[in-house]
Amino acid sequence: MTRKSGHTANWAPSRRAFLTGAAGAALTTSAATALPGAARAAGDPAITEIKDWNRYLGEGVDAAPYGAPSPFEAHVVRRDVPWLTADPVSSVNFTPLHELDGIITPNGLCFERHHAGVATIDPAEHRLMINGLVDTPLVFTMQDLQRFPRENRLYFLECAANTGMEWRGAQLNGCQFTHGMVHCVVYTGVPLKLLLDEAGLKASGTWLLAEGADAAAMTRSIPLEKALDDCLVAFKMNGEALRPEQGYPLRLVVPGWEGNMWVKWLRRLEIGDAPYAQREETSKYTDLLDDGTARRHTFVMDVKSVITSPSPQAPVTHGKGPLVITGLAWSGNGRISRVDVSLDGGRNWQTARLDGPSLSKALHRFYLDIDWDGSELLLQSRAIDEAGYVQPSKDALRAARGVNSIYHNNGIQTWQVRADGVVENVEVS
Amino acid sequence: MLKFPKDLAIAATFAAAAILGQPIGQAVAADPEAGAKVYNKCKACHAVGEGAKNRVGPHLNGVFGRTAGSLEDYKYSKAMREAGEEGLVWDDATLGEYLAGPRAIIKGTKMAFAGLKKEEDVANLLAWLRRESGGADAAADEEPQAEEAEPAAAPEQPDAKPQAEDSQAASEAYTPPADAAPHGTYNLGRRATEEEVAAWNIDIRPDGKGLPPGRGTVSAGETIYTEQCASCHGVFGEGAGRWPVLAGGFGTLDDQRPVKTVGSYWPYLSTVYDYVRRAMPFGDARSLSDDDVYAVTAFLLYLNDVVTDEDFELSHENFTQYRLPNEPNFKADDRASEAHYADRSEPCMTECKPGPVTVEMRAAVLDVTPDAENGEQMGSGAVD
Numbered sequence: 001m002t003r004k005s006g007h008t009a010n011w012a013p014s015r016r017a018f019l020t021g022a023a024g025a026a027l028t029t030s031a032a033t034a035l036p037g038a039a040r041a042a043g044d045p046a047i048t049e050i051k052d053w054n055r056y057l058g059e060g061v062d063a064a065p066y067g068a069p070s071p072f073e074a075h076v077v078r079r080d081v082p083w084l085t086a087d088p089v090s091s092v093n094f095t096p097l098h099e100l101d102g103i104i105t106p107n108g109l110c111f112e113r114h115h116a117g118v119a120t121i122d123p124a125e126h127r128l129m130i131n132g133l134v135d136t137p138l139v140f141t142m143q144d145l146q147r148f149p150r151e152n153r154l155y156f157l158e159c160a161a162n163t164g165m166e167w168r169g170a171q172l173n174g175c176q177f178t179h180g181m182v183h184c185v186v187y188t189g190v191p192l193k194l195l196l197d198e199a200g201l202k203a204s205g206t207w208l209l210a211e212g213a214d215a216a217a218m219t220r221s222i223p224l225e226k227a228l229d230d231c232l233v234a235f236k237m238n239g240e241a242l243r244p245e246q247g248y249p250l251r252l253v254v255p256g257w258e259g260n261m262w263v264k265w266l267r268r269l270e271i272g273d274a275p276y277a278q279r280e281e282t283s284k285y286t287d288l289l290d291d292g293t294a295r296r297h298t299f300v301m302d303v304k305s306v307i308t309s310p311s312p313q314a315p316v317t318h319g320k321g322p323l324v325i326t327g328l329a330w331s332g333n334g335r336i337s338r339v340d341v342s343l344d345g346g347r348n349w350q351t352a353r354l355d356g357p358s359l360s361k362a363l364h365r366f367y368l369d370i371d372w373d374g375s376e377l378l379l380q381s382r383a384i385d386e387a388g389y390v391q392p393s394k395d396a397l398r399a400a401r402g403v404n405s406i407y408h409n410n411g412i413q414t415w416q417v418r419a420d421g422v423v424e425n426v427e428v429s
Numbered sequence: 430m431l432k433f434p435k436d437l438a439i440a441a442t443f444a445a446a447a448i449l450g451q452p453i454g455q456a457v458a459a460d461p462e463a464g465a466k467v468y469n470k471c472k473a474c475h476a477v478g479e480g481a482k483n484r485v486g487p488h489l490n491g492v493f494g495r496t497a498g499s500l501e502d503y504k505y506s507k508a509m510r511e512a513g514e515e516g517l518v519w520d521d522a523t524l525g526e527y528l529a530g531p532r533a534i535i536k537g538t539k540m541a542f543a544g545l546k547k548e549e550d551v552a553n554l555l556a557w558l559r560r561e562s563g564g565a566d567a568a569a570d571e572e573p574q575a576e577e578a579e580p581a582a583a584p585e586q587p588d589a590k591p592q593a594e595d596s597q598a599a600s601e602a603y604t605p606p607a608d609a610a611p612h613g614t615y616n617l618g619r620r621a622t623e624e625e626v627a628a629w630n631i632d633i634r635p636d637g638k639g640l641p642p643g644r645g646t647v648s649a650g651e652t653i654y655t656e657q658c659a660s661c662h663g664v665f666g667e668g669a670g671r672w673p674v675l676a677g678g679f680g681t682l683d684d685q686r687p688v689k690t691v692g693s694y695w696p697y698l699s700t701v702y703d704y705v706r707r708a709m710p711f712g713d714a715r716s717l718s719d720d721d722v723y724a725v726t727a728f729l730l731y732l733n734d735v736v737t738d739e740d741f742e743l744s745h746e747n748f749t750q751y752r753l754p755n756e757p758n759f760k761a762d763d764r765a766s767e768a769h770y771a772d773r774s775e776p777c778m779t780e781c782k783p784g785p786v787t788v789e790m791r792a793a794v795l796d797v798t799p800d801a802e803n804g805e806q807m808g809s810g811a812v813d
Contacts, residue, residue, distance in 0.1 A: 081799050086661075086671035087484070089473065090711070116708065117472075131626045136610075139625065140618040147617055170792040177798060198613030209632055215714045217707040219632060268629050277635050277697045279704040283689065286759065292683035294694075298762045312792070340776070345786030349778045378786055382776065390776045392769035400767040404687055408764070416788060425792035429782075 094180030105183035116215035132271035135200030189234030256332030290402030305329035305383035316421035320374035331385035345378030464557025473712025508537030541660035644744035645724025692733025
């Protein structure tokens with residue numbers, strides 16, 4: 001055996017590749033029966049042979065001032081879907097949910113969506129302005145902002161268009177692509193209310209406009225009530241400075257609401273007495289219904305869940321026996337109170353185990369540990385939030401809205417697990 | 430049609446340029462670092478460097494020494510191909526002229542770019558482009574001009590830093606007006622000046638709040654649109670390739686494949702003005718004057734049949750009189766009243782539907798998942 005084990009080299013999210021690869025073949029048969037007699041007698045070479053890493057010295061502490069994942073994890077990356085948009089500068093890539101566990105998304109794997117590329121901003125030249133219906137229009141430097149009392153909060157951020165490609169039916173084979181426009185990190189920042197109070201809100205103010213400093217000068221209108229409730233102006237994610245693609249040096253955090261409203265590279269907050277009807281809340285982020293009318297201001301992200309493993313990019317490679325079914329659930333209405341999992345396409349359900357912290361408007365991790373008999377599974381998960389909303393089926397959503405809404409598709413996902421362990425995105429009766 | 434039908438004419442045009450302006454290759458002050466910034470104006474349409482592909486415009490690798498309009502896998506305008514056939518080759522002088530005013534030199538080029546106004550920008554950009562476009566033809570490298578350009582550019586680099594520091598020092602050195610009156614609880618931050626608020630406060634509401642003074646006609650808008658918008662959005666707003674469609678689509682909103690445009694879908698005209706002013710043209714935002722934006726907005730009304738007269742003039746005075754037809758068809762968020770949400774009872778746990786459940790649709794039938802094996806297959810849908 002060489003140092004690089006076969007399954008990591010040239011990894012591609014392909015079912016065929018995993019089945020034909022030599023490593024794949026070894027993995028698909030169960031360990032007890034597969035070891036050839038000779039190897040059993042001599043023992044596992046992973047044990048009986050002295051490995052390079054056990055003999056030679058590794059790299060020193062000066063090799064990687066900013067560490068990176070193991071080279072064996074090189075396939076765990078954001079991926080994009082080139083046919084979706086005209087140009088990679090105004091486009092999106094997706095979080096590899098099928099490779100992650102727990103509820104925190106590592107910073108470098110948080111999906112990206114921006115409308116004019118990633119702005120590169122020198123924090124020394126960044127300013128946040130508050131204007132409009134306030135007593136004193138103000139300008140803050142980054143240093144000013146870091147002198148306000150701070151909070152740390154864990155929130156999911158989901159793009160309203162997450163799962164938007166699946167309205168017409170099963171299309172993309174991988175939860176990275178069907179559900180990967182979501183991430184969850186710890187934000188450090190200043191409550192927006194503190195900043196607005198510093199400027200002094202006039203009584204007539206009812207709406208807030210948030211604006212970014214990028215070449216799209218991204219803008220969204222937010223009801224003032226929400227702004228004063230739980231929004232943050234954040235400068236850190238998972239303890240370190242925001243990544244450039246997540247809005248360095250400053251972004252708005254709008255818990256539980258459409259990702260597009262979490263304006264990145266935040267430079268201005270204006271208070272007004274009416275919504276601003278910006279492009280991202282008229283042409284975009286409005287939900288076209290079957291009859292040609294459209295809903296606007298559909299801010300809240302509905303209750304939703306997905307099984308991340310097994311899933312098309314994370315097939316079952318170990319054969320029958322103990323199998324961990326795991327996934328994520330979240331709701332813009334608060335905590336997740338329960339997740340049910342079905343193995344038979346939604347006929348019968350059993351309640352999954354939630355593990356790890358259960359925080360309002362954050363991702364929740366669930367598990368169902370089963371003893372797989374090797375027969376076909378039609379896996380589904382169904383989340384219920386603390387407000388009592390139950391994640392609907394895709395057909396129920398289509399009946400209510402048609403298939404041209406793009407946004408807010410939180411329908412129940414089905415994965416078919418075949419006897420050979422291959423998993424496919426399907427829709428069922 | 431062409432400004433230079435014969436080699437001679439080309440030579441003459443560019444010789445004249447060399448007398449008027451600095452012959453770029455010998456420009457002492459060319460600063461490739463500053464050129465990188467100028468290139469930001471080209472980025473929306475051109476790629477350069479390793480793995481660069483054609484985008485709206487052809488890739489620029491090896492552009493020095495390239496015959497104009499000669500990349501095989503790019504579809505040029507007739508005008509550009511003809512210029513190449515007639516002997517136009519890109520070098521410092523010809524590029525300098527072209528970038529200063531693309532349409533003045535090659536009438537009919539489809540490069541929707543107004544031109545670089547400052548000679549300094551052209552010189553810096555070319556110094557940078559020469560470095561980045563790598564693999565420049567051997568022929569180009571052998572030109573004596575090129576050899577002069579490189580050593581001239583190199584010593585400039587150390588200068589780039591102090592310059593940057595200067596600008597930072599300048600912004601830190603800004604002393605806000607004396608405004609001793611304390612504000613808020615923490616008295617953090619300072620009062621914004623009127624000029625500062627005006628510089629950033631460019632949003633416009635449906636009721637007209639925020640509209641700057643100004644005016645522009647449909648025909649003025651057509652000129653700007655043709656030069657600066659049509660390469661992506663199509664001459665009639667029909668959208669080139671997958672770039673956004675801006676016009677048409679009337680009566681399609683309840684179709685299988687609705688076409689959402691300014692005319693068919695957008696509720697308010699103010700959004701057109703606001704958005705074009707803040708974000709377009711893509712890659713060169715904030716470059717249009719307020720009058721230009723009125724003109725382009727008027728032209729988009731015309732493309733969408735909201736106005737029909739080419740002499741129509743849109744201004745801050747008459748702006749709010751114009752309404753977009755789809756305004757009444759937007760309604761409030763009523764998701765909570767949908768059947769599956771309205772009933773918040775316990776969901777079914779056993780025998781919830783007749784069995785056995787069967788598979789009715791598979792993603793693999795239409796495999797558009799990006800991976801090594803399905804190549805260029807396109808799916809349907811959008812992210813916004």
